[in-house]
Amino acid sequence: MAFILRRLAFYVVAAWVALTVNFFIPRAVPGNAVEAIMAKFPNLTPGAYKAISAMLGVGKAGSLGHQYVTYLDDVAHFNFGTDVSQYPASVSSLLGQTVPWTLILVGTSTVIAFLLGTGLGIMAGWRNGGWLDRSLPGLMFLQAIPYFFLALILVEVFAVKWHAFPAGQGYDGGLVPGWHWDFISSAIYHSILPAFTIVITSVAGWMLQMRNVMVTTIGEDYVVAAQAKGLPNRRVVFTYAARNALLPQLQGFGLALGFVVSGAIVMEIVFGYPGIGLLLLSAVTSSDFPMMQAIFLLITFAVLIANLVVDVIIVFADPRARAKEATR
């Protein structure tokens, strides 16, 4: 428990750094965000200057310290201000509509990619030099493809040419979102292509890492000893080698998550998927700074929480860590 609590404290510090960076960026960059928006929309009256600066929180009254405290208080209450592009709506209500889409899509496909990649990595590492291992350079090519580019190709082939899958949107336009089968099946149908994109592009990374650790682990004396005892291969692979090789893989999972989530978000743009990525694009194109900042914080917090979950899993999966926890 002590370890988990300390890690929690670490993530709180990380979250605080993210919050503080987020607070200071608009105040520290050269140039003025308000003037940037004014320049973008030349038909705004000079009176709009004040309105925009109030909206961005740039020209707020009070000292910097006072602004900082107000800002932290606002974030704690999920109050991210008013959206610029869809004016009367609040940022948090817009986020609330889009987060579940991204969370389910990216979450599910990342877990699938991790499990699949780890499994393939175990096989490639065990049969080092076998056909699976030799196919790695090809898989590296898949990994090097930008997420959004693969998405473009998949849409072109499967949706535009073959009409096998829908080209965009999260669900069929004629349906009302809700907990009925028509809607859910349509949502699943629409998510297959985006999920496939994430799995294809990230599976090689997990596989390569697992394979490399696996190859090193197989050379360890205890694995050789297990084989010499005449244990069946299956037992040696999974109970002796893979179980130990999995720990670095798990640690990598927490850190690589940021990359996967970022890539997936850009990918959503191609599919017109109604998640955070699409919201981020519209925020970027309309210089909607409150929305951009809120999305940054949201993604950061999601990644931090996922890392904490990984920490808990490590403690339970690693007997050494468990023993240490017991004695602490």
Next chain:
Amino acid sequence: MTVATTIVTEPTVVTGKLPGRWRRLPGKAKAGVVLMGMFILAAIIGPMVAPYDPGYQNPLPSLKLAAPSAAHLLGTTQTGQDLLSQLLTGIRLTLELGLLVGVIATLLSVIVGVTAAFLGGVWDELLLLVTNVFLVIPALPLLIILLGYLSDKGQLPTILVLSLLGWPWGARVIRAQTLAIRGRDFIAAARETGESSWRIITFEIVPNQVSLIAANFVNTVLYAIGASVALAFIGLTDVNSWSLGTILYWAESENALQLGAWWWFIPAGLAVALMGTGLVLLNSGIDEFGNPRLRDASNASRVAGRRVRATDPTPVLHEPASRGRVGSFLHSFSRASLYDGGLAGVPEEKEGAK
């Protein structure tokens, strides 16, 4: 990965001549060198051999979104611009950005990593804490708001912002390796002979982790290219300059996909993917160079039908770090604190190849 550096250089030194060296390179590294060589060549001579001005909008109606032909090998855009010229110019800008970010960020990694390991104690733990914080905060969304606020989104600001966020991974790995080297006898010997800390760092420690720094450089270039293309794709760049990302940005915003103009986005995306593959191959080549076990099984000898590999080089014994009170307090917040106490096979810094 952490222990093998001393044996690495041996075979290459013996052969000396270039062809011999080349033959000894792992196959993956060869493929990577060839791929990257092609791109570097394209970046150097590309803008010179480009048949047209990439920005020139040919008003001929027949050249509006024309499919590849002899005059325009990769077709044209909606406004009659030649895509081959855009691609050749774009490769230079993208590669230039990647390499510059690689140099700056790797330099930062080396400075932070070596400083942390060398100072030790509280400073080490403090720097590691900062590194870990920046490692866990996802970079792309932060890049988006940083660039979003900048009014000048050209090449230089993008390079600076990407470098600023690209160092933590390398710093961590280099710190771990420096800690491992620091305890070796030859460092102690250098200290005994009265060498200054600066001399030890620049002539003993850094040269001994060149392969690690090189791998880290390649990784950083990969990150920079990927991130800059993604940023350009969503429009956070100077969209009037020609990089691989801006070609894709225009293809997306002019609906090239819906119009069936595959020649607009496939070549640029393929170039990014091939560049990435070249870098990954190069990196795993460097990795295998440093860790003979990761090499193809073809290098291992066969005895009675079973592959036999060279055993692990002598493991370096980590002396327990002396941290002091504040240092141990800071250390207890890190994931690595789970593995304190000299257990074999410590997975502390085996992040793998990502």
